[in-house]
Amino acid sequence: MDKNILVILPDGVGLKNFGFSNFVSLLDERKINVTFWNSTPFDLEKLNFNSINLSKEIPPKTDLLKRAKIDIELDCFSNKFNDDVYASYKFPSVPRGIKSQIKNKLFNYYKIKYKGKVNRIQDAIDSSIIKSDAYSTALKILQKEKPDLVFCTNQRASNAIAPILAAQSLNIPTACFIFSWDNLPKATKIIDTNFYFVWSDFMKKELVKYYPEIDVEQIKVVGTPQFEPHFQLQERDVEKFYTKYQICHETTYILFSGDDITTSPKDEEYLEAVCEAVTKLNVNSKLKLNVLFRPCPVDFSNRYDEVLNKYQSIITEIQPYWEKQGDSWNTISPTKEDAILLANTINVSSLVINLGSSMVFDAVCHNKPTAYMNFNPRGIDVKRWSVEKIYNFIHFQSMPNKDAVIWLNNKEEIADKILEGLNNSEKYVTNAKKWFEVINQQPADKASERIVIAINQILSDGVF
Numbered sequence: 001m002d003k004n005i006l007v008i009l010p011d012g013v014g015l016k017n018f019g020f021s022n023f024v025s026l027l028d029e030r031k032i033n034v035t036f037w038n039s040t041p042f043d044l045e046k047l048n049f050n051s052i053n054l055s056k057e058i059p060p061k062t063d064l065l066k067r068a069k070i071d072i073e074l075d076c077f078s079n080k081f082n083d084d085v086y087a088s089y090k091f092p093s094v095p096r097g098i099k100s101q102i103k104n105k106l107f108n109y110y111k112i113k114y115k116g117k118v119n120r121i122q123d124a125i126d127s128s129i130i131k132s133d134a135y136s137t138a139l140k141i142l143q144k145e146k147p148d149l150v151f152c153t154n155q156r157a158s159n160a161i162a163p164i165l166a167a168q169s170l171n172i173p174t175a176c177f178i179f180s181w182d183n184l185p186k187a188t189k190i191i192d193t194n195f196y197f198v199w200s201d202f203m204k205k206e207l208v209k210y211y212p213e214i215d216v217e218q219i220k221v222v223g224t225p226q227f228e229p230h231f232q233l234q235e236r237d238v239e240k241f242y243t244k245y246q247i248c249h250e251t252t253y254i255l256f257s258g259d260d261i262t263t264s265p266k267d268e269e270y271l272e273a274v275c276e277a278v279t280k281l282n283v284n285s286k287l288k289l290n291v292l293f294r295p296c297p298v299d300f301s302n303r304y305d306e307v308l309n310k311y312q313s314i315i316t317e318i319q320p321y322w323e324k325q326g327d328s329w330n331t332i333s334p335t336k337e338d339a340i341l342l343a344n345t346i347n348v349s350s351l352v353i354n355l356g357s358s359m360v361f362d363a364v365c366h367n368k369p370t371a372y373m374n375f376n377p378r379g380i381d382v383k384r385w386s387v388e389k390i391y392n393f394i395h396f397q398s399m400p401n402k403d404a405v406i407w408l409n410n411k412e413e414i415a416d417k418i419l420e421g422l423n424n425s426e427k428y429v430t431n432a433k434k435w436f437e438v439i440n441q442q443p444a445d446k447a448s449e450r451i452v453i454a455i456n457q458i459l460s461d462g463v464f
Contacts, residue, residue: 003459006147006167008037008054010160012322012333013179014153015040020336021225024049026452032459035145039159041323042333052141055134058158062128064103066158066190067093068110069121073187076118077210085392089186091262125190129161138166148459152176155196156188164191173458177451178203179224181358181439184210185394195458197451199224199440202398220454223440223447229339230365231445233347241344245316251290254278254418255349257359258295258304264355265385266377268303274353275311277414282314285419291315294345297322298332318345351421353408356390360405361436365444369421369428371406403428404435 005027009015017023019042024034036044039054070090077086093104114121129135142150142163150167152160155176167174175195178184184206197220198204204219241247256274259267271293278289291311295304297320308315321338342362346352352363352370360370376386406421406428408414421428436442441450 002031002033003148004033004035004145005149005151005455005459006035006037006052006142006145006163008039008150008152008154008157008160008163010039010054010152010154010157012040012042014177015042016334016339017177017179017225018153019044019047019049020334020339021228021448023225023448023451026448027455030452030456032452032456035147037141037150037163039157040333052145054159054163055137056159057134058161059128059132060103061106062125062132062158062161064107065110065121065125065128067107068114069118069125069190070187071111072114072116072121073118076116077185077187085394086185086187088389088392122190122192125161126165129165132162134159134162135166138162139169142166142170142172147172149455150174151455152191152193154179156183156190158190161191164193175220175455175458178207181398182393182395194218195220195454197222197454200438201441202438220451221441222450222454223442223444225447225451227361227365227440227444228447230343230346230362233340233343237340237344238347241341241348245292245318247348248290251288252422253290253292253349255292255294255345255352257352257354257357258293258299259355259357260296260299261301261303263390264373266380267355268307269377270353270355270373271304272307272310273411273414275307275314276411277418278314279311280415281418287422289314289418292345292349293317294320294342297334297338350425351406351418355387356393356396360432361440364429364432364436367425367429369406369425370432371408371417371421374407375410398438399435400438401431401434404431 007018009019019036027034035050035052037054038044038051039056044051074086074089078084110121114124150163150172152164152175154160155178164174174193175197176191176193177197181199184203189211195218196207196214198207201221204216204221207214207219208216254274256271264270275291278291281287282289291314293308293315308317318341321335321341322332323335324332346363346366346368349368352359352368353373355373363370374387376382380386406417408417436444441447
């Protein structure tokens with residue numbers, strides 16, 4: 001008898017991992033039917049997938065409680081593990097206008113009321129949702145669809161709470177995917193499910209470390225589908241890419257991968273420093289170098305324009321194929337074509353440069369080395385932001401060898417370090433692969449298969 005699952009898609013990351021991968025076709029092979037509970041602007045009917053609309057609406061109180069819970073939990077982590085790094089994950093709000101000021105006062109009130117009481121504030125979050133229209137709607141949908149499993153593709157989305165709680169009230173098993181390598185130390189888990197899908201044994205240990213109430217039997221180590229497109233690149237796609245962007249076989253390409261403005265507030269200075277180094281190398285060496293620039297898909301600023309104009313003779317900008325549905329970052333959705341574009345961009349590059357991004361793992365899928373920016377831009381307020389703060393984040397502790405990347409410690413050494421990366425790429429690729437093995441279950445191209453096997457096991461066992 002066929003099984004049925006509901007897959008919650010709160011955002012574009014879930015869409016990319018589970019809508020654009022071969023996840024559905026692999027479930028079909030096992031006679032497991034999928035309906036997506038979709039909150040993204042993407043029309044899943046284009047892919048011939050069944051879908052139900054998932055409302056983005058949540059009670060305002062829920063959002064404030066969620067924000068307070070994250071801060072409270074980070075404080076608990078700081079005390080428990082005697083490490084101030086957790087405080088650096090907080091994003092202090094800047095009240096603008098009366099409404100914002102009222103929200104901020106309520107947020108601070110909840111922080112004081114529930115200080116050190118993570119379970120109680122989680123109960124308050126759940127209680128606020130159970131009283132909402134979102135919860136009653138979710139109940140009706142579940143009673144109609146009668147799924148054998150509700151699977152959430154994101155552990156941090158507020159609008160996923162109602163479907164998960166409603167499923168649990170109906171005794172339907174639930175699972176969620178921890179979608180990024182840096183999420184657990186940030187206290188972003190706001191839903192409790194019967195099962196958790198993680199990237200690696202490293203992440204499994206993290207999950208138990210931060211949430212000791214979770215039993216190891218509840219955790220499935222599966223990897224992540226986000227790297228699979230790198231292993232599926234077709235020759236015809238490569239040819240189209242070469243033609244569209246006028247890629248020259250005689251040119252060596254350096255990919256500069258942009259960060260969002262919060263992660264790297266003066267990223268344009270890093271791009272300029274790379275362009276200066278490339279210009280210097282083109283004059284002083286026999287190499288013919290060019291820079292491929294891929295901006296962060298959710299960066300809507302014009303901060304790179306001056307650099308792009310200044311160095312237009314050596315820069316090729318490759319805009320991500322994301323679809324913008326509104327003005328904010330969370331209204332922009334990835335496309336299946338962008339996964340191919342990213343794979344092509346790395347494939348033609350000999351070195352990838354960025355600030356502390358997981359792009360190092362994308363690069364190593366193509367046996368390409370990565371260099372990390374490791375100096376503070378001019379005029380930066382180091383009390384608010386610094387590279388030291390970035391690389392002090394918990395997820396960088398998973399790096400088994402510092403030579404997993406090339407460290408660009410100042411502007412003056414970038415040119416020499418680019419040559420180092422080009423001439424000794426094997427050394428850095430070998431070490432990056434060791435890091436990749438720590439952070440993501442291998443082989444990396446089989447994540448969807450492992451996820452489907454784990455789902456099938458949950459459905460077959462019937463125990464949760």
